[in-house]
Amino acid sequence: MAYLELQELHRSFGSHIALNGINISLDQGEFISLLGPSGCGKTTALRLVAGFDRPDHGRIVVEGRDVTGVAPNKRDMGMVFQAYSLFPNMTAKQNVEFGLKIRGREKGQRRGRVDELLELVGLGHAADRYPFQLSGGMQQRVALARALAIEPRVLLLDEPLSALDAKVRVQLREEIRRIQLELGITTLYVTHDQEEALAISDKVAVMYGGVIEQMGTPLDMYTAPLTPFVAEFIGTMNRLESTVVDGTTGEIDHDGKRIRVDAARGRSQGERVLVLVRPESLELAASNGTAANGNTLAGEVITHTFLGPVTRLKVTGGLIADMSTARASALPVGSSVVATVPTEGVQVISLPDDAPTLAGRDPDDQ
Amino acid sequence: MSVSAMVWLLLTALYFLVPLIATFLFSLRKVTTNACCSLAAYGFVLHNGDFWHTLRVSFVLALEVIVICLILFVPTIYWVHLKLPKLRPLIAFLALIPFVVPPIVMVVGILKVFKGTPSWFYDQPNGILAATYVILAFPYMFFSLDAGFRSIDVHTLTEASQSLGASWPTTLLKVILPNIRAAALAGSFLALAIVMGEFTIANLAQFHTFPIFLQYVNETQPYGAAALTLISFGITWGAMLSLLLIGRKRGGQLPLAAGRR
Numbered sequence: 001m002a003y004l005e006l007q008e009l010h011r012s013f014g015s016h017i018a019l020n021g022i023n024i025s026l027d028q029g030e031f032i033s034l035l036g037p038s039g040c041g042k043t044t045a046l047r048l049v050a051g052f053d054r055p056d057h058g059r060i061v062v063e064g065r066d067v068t069g070v071a072p073n074k075r076d077m078g079m080v081f082q083a084y085s086l087f088p089n090m091t092a093k094q095n096v097e098f099g100l101k102i103r104g105r106e107k108g109q110r111r112g113r114v115d116e117l118l119e120l121v122g123l124g125h126a127a128d129r130y131p132f133q134l135s136g137g138m139q140q141r142v143a144l145a146r147a148l149a150i151e152p153r154v155l156l157l158d159e160p161l162s163a164l165d166a167k168v169r170v171q172l173r174e175e176i177r178r179i180q181l182e183l184g185i186t187t188l189y190v191t192h193d194q195e196e197a198l199a200i201s202d203k204v205a206v207m208y209g210g211v212i213e214q215m216g217t218p219l220d221m222y223t224a225p226l227t228p229f230v231a232e233f234i235g236t237m238n239r240l241e242s243t244v245v246d247g248t249t250g251e252i253d254h255d256g257k258r259i260r261v262d263a264a265r266g267r268s269q270g271e272r273v274l275v276l277v278r279p280e281s282l283e284l285a286a287s288n289g290t291a292a293n294g295n296t297l298a299g300e301v302i303t304h305t306f307l308g309p310v311t312r313l314k315v316t317g318g319l320i321a322d323m324s325t326a327r328a329s330a331l332p333v334g335s336s337v338v339a340t341v342p343t344e345g346v347q348v349i350s351l352p353d354d355a356p357t358l359a360g361r362d363p364d365d366q
Numbered sequence: 367m368s369v370s371a372m373v374w375l376l377l378t379a380l381y382f383l384v385p386l387i388a389t390f391l392f393s394l395r396k397v398t399t400n401a402c403c404s405l406a407a408y409g410f411v412l413h414n415g416d417f418w419h420t421l422r423v424s425f426v427l428a429l430e431v432i433v434i435c436l437i438l439f440v441p442t443i444y445w446v447h448l449k450l451p452k453l454r455p456l457i458a459f460l461a462l463i464p465f466v467v468p469p470i471v472m473v474v475g476i477l478k479v480f481k482g483t484p485s486w487f488y489d490q491p492n493g494i495l496a497a498t499y500v501i502l503a504f505p506y507m508f509f510s511l512d513a514g515f516r517s518i519d520v521h522t523l524t525e526a527s528q529s530l531g532a533s534w535p536t537t538l539l540k541v542i543l544p545n546i547r548a549a550a551l552a553g554s555f556l557a558l559a560i561v562m563g564e565f566t567i568a569n570l571a572q573f574h575t576f577p578i579f580l581q582y583v584n585e586t587q588p589y590g591a592a593a594l595t596l597i598s599f600g601i602t603w604g605a606m607l608s609l610l611l612i613g614r615k616r617g618g619q620l621p622l623a624a625g626r627r
Contacts, residue, residue: 052525072528083519085526089544098540099530143526150530 001064003028003186004049004154009058011044011210018044019055020210026154029184031177032215033197036207037233042190045207046158049188051075062153078147082159084139086131092118092142093127099150117145120179137168144176148183155180155187161196169193173200194234198222206230225347231276236312238282238319240275240341241351244268250343255317259295259341263348276347279322284313287336296338301331315339386596393592407593416579417594421601424576427491428561428605431499432554435507438500440550443508444542447515448524454512461508464501469566473498477571491573498571499561506556514549518542555606562602 002025011019019041026032034042047053049060051072060068067075078099086095093114100110118124121141131139140160147155157176161169177200180187191197197204198218205215206229214221214230225231232239242252242264250265251258252275261275287298299315311328313321319339331337367375394403411417446453464472476498480488487493523545527537543550565577580598584591 050525050529052528072525073531073533075529076531077529079526079529081522081526083522085519085522087523087526087541087545088518089541089547098527098532102531102536146526146530156529 002026002061003030003063004188005059005061006045006049007059007061009045009048009060010056011041011048011053012056017210019048021058022207022210022212024188024205024212024215026186026188028186031180031187031189031200031202033189033191033201033204034207035191035194035197035204035233037192040207041210042192042207043158046156046188046190049154050077050079050156076150076153077156078150078152078154079156079158080140080143080147080160082162084131084136084163085143086134086139086146088131091128091130092123092134092138092145095131095142096146096149099146103150113149114145117149118142120148120182121145121175136164137172140164140172141175144179148179148185153186155185157187157189159191161191162193169196176200198234204234206233208233223347225276226349228274228349228351231274231347231349236279236320238277238279240277242273242275244271244273247271252348254297257297259297260343261341261346261348262343263346267348267350272351273348274351275341276349277341279312279320280310281342281345282319282321283340283342284315284321284323284331284337285340286331287338294340295343296340298336298338301333301335301337304328304333313337386599389592389595393589393596395589397587397589407587407589408597410587410590411583411594411597416574416582420574420576420579421598423491423574424562425605427496427499427575428558430492430496431503431561432557434496434500435503435553435557436550439504439507439511439553440543440546441538443511443515444520444538447520457508458512461505464505469502469564470570472501473567473570491568491575495568495571495573495575498567499557499564502564502567503553503557503560506560507553510549510553510556511546512549514546517549518545551609554609558605558609559602562598562605 004024004026006022006024008021008023009019010017010021022041022045024032024034024045034045036042044053048055051067051070051074055068058068059066062075086092087098090098096114096117097110100113105113115124115127118127121144123138123141123145126134126138126142131142134142140163143160160176161172164172173196176189180200189197189201198221201218203215204218204221206213206221208229214226216224221230221234225234225237228239231237240254242254244264244267245251245253245258247265247267247269249260250262251260252264252273254275264273264275267273297317297319299317299319301313301315303314305312305314306325307322309325310322311325313323313328313331315321315337321339391402393407394405395401395407396404397406443457446457476494480494482488483494487497520542523541524537527541532540563577564575565581568575568578569581576598580591580594583594
């Protein structure tokens with residue numbers, strides 16, 4: 001039996017449907033991230049679990065017990081917020097101690113637990129500082145310690161790193177994962193940062209328009225996206241809108257150019273498909289002046305973007321390729337290139353007319 | 367500090383200090399000769415039973431008004447900020463009414479409306495007068511508290527407190543109130559100042575409060591009135607300082623403007 005279950009959760013705000021029947025199950029000790037753009041319903045889902053809002057339909061079940069109607073202060077769920085949420089009138093120590101005081105723990109026990117948790121988040125030396133004396137990263141660490149102090153059944157994190165600078169974000173996300181594994185606490189994490197979600201989660205649920213588009217391990221989400229939206233949201237992807245020419249050989253037509261991909265085999269002739277190729281899978285080489293042949297697409301380099309060990313090249317026809325910086329220097333902007341599409345390791349998905357894509361998404365936040 | 371800043375500071379100081387110094391010098395004159403210097407006017411005030419009686423009445427009244435205002439307005443404004451933000455403009459509008467309605471109109475209306483209520487309410491300054499002063503203090507208390515609530519992230523602090531197991535009263539008393547302390551103190555100072563200085567309503571409702579005594583002395587003992595003015599000035603400032611110190615002590619060592627980062 002799952003430890004935490006979100007069953008058919010629906011929530012609307014006026015005419016806006018924030019959640020349209022989502023189902024998520026977390027095993028004990030599991031770390032699941034709700035990932036999606038602004039307005040996809042991920043924070044709404046988290047707030048329903050925390051008890052700050054009530055679903056229109058559906059249930060939230062923890063350890064087999066329906067907690068949908070239980071007040072937030074009776075749910076035993078620790079939460080770390082996006083905004084700095086430490087109580088300004090209390091020191092770091094008093095903040096962490098607050099939940100234990102509410103629970104009537106005796107002073108000695110409280111102090112021991114507070115010291116232990118502040119050490120766990122690396123802030124034993126800052127116990128007597130007030131929030132205004134702490135940096136943003138330190139405040140979020142204290143907030144994490146405070147949420148963990150009450151030994152919650154579930155830890156909820158609502159974009160806790162979004163207000164921090166890039167370096168601190170990476171450090172802190174690794175610490176969150178380390179602490180989560182150390183304590184074995186069931187965790188639901190909300191983020192719009194796909195890199196963050198992939199880096200620390202056991203599973204990722206990509207949400208769009210109030211529904212879960214796909215849920216799976218970070219590797220599954222990256223290598224085998226099931227919808228165009230997921231394919232675009234997780235990492236960068238070349239999208240080749242094509243038509244199946246021959247389902248037996250896997251031959252497809254993309255902008256009049258015939259190429260072959262194994263994943264198109266078994267599809268019916270004339271079917272519209274989206275061929276998804278990761279930038280690192282696309283092989284670029286200088287064109288020798290002749291027309292592209294084989295499994296290749298011809299183009300011209302438009303831009304170089306230096307990303308450290310790799311350089312990202314944009315090529316006419318909407319292609320993106322990542323290659324080592326050393327090799328990329330041999331293909332300057334304006335040079336003619338051919339891009340080889342691998343026959344294997346390429347994802348092909350059907351292209352329904354109404355499939356959501358990042359380009360067409362609703363920018364409204366929730 | 368630049369010269370112009372010093373000049374402005376000096377002018378401002380003179381603006382406040384000159385009337386006080388003049389009042390003080392006036393209060394030192396002898397009743398019989400009009401010459402300087404005698405503390406007789408102060409003796410007259412301090413040995414007057416009515417002074418201590420009316421002072422006590424007004425102070426008790428002020429404390430009562432402050433307590434009622436805080437009990438009424440802190441939870442109300444908190445709830446408006448948290449759950450009913452659309453009501454805020456309406457409440458702000460209502461808070462302006464005491465400024466618009468002249469005190470004489472207000473007191474006539476209130477006395478008429480409450481005529482026939484029990485004598486422990488209608489005939490006592492701690493009843494009907496306190497209720498009227500709460501209305502007078504409403505705008506000052508509302509705008510002070512409103513500014514306080516705007517300076518903190520009410521939603522996040524409330525949700526953080528609740529997620530840690532705190533009930534609504536605990537959240538209000540342990541988390542919210544300490545963080546709007548400066549605003550609550552400011553509102554309380556203003557309420558205190560109103561009660562210690564309000565004359566029209568107390569006079570028309572025929573209650574013997576400190577400002578009524580002050581007016582009586584002013585009519586009969588000019589030097590005593592000057593001494594009384596300075597004494598009441600000192601007492602009011604002393605009371606405000608006490609409130610400030612109490613507020614600081616309860617709020618820990620934080621600066622008064624503890625708010626969102």
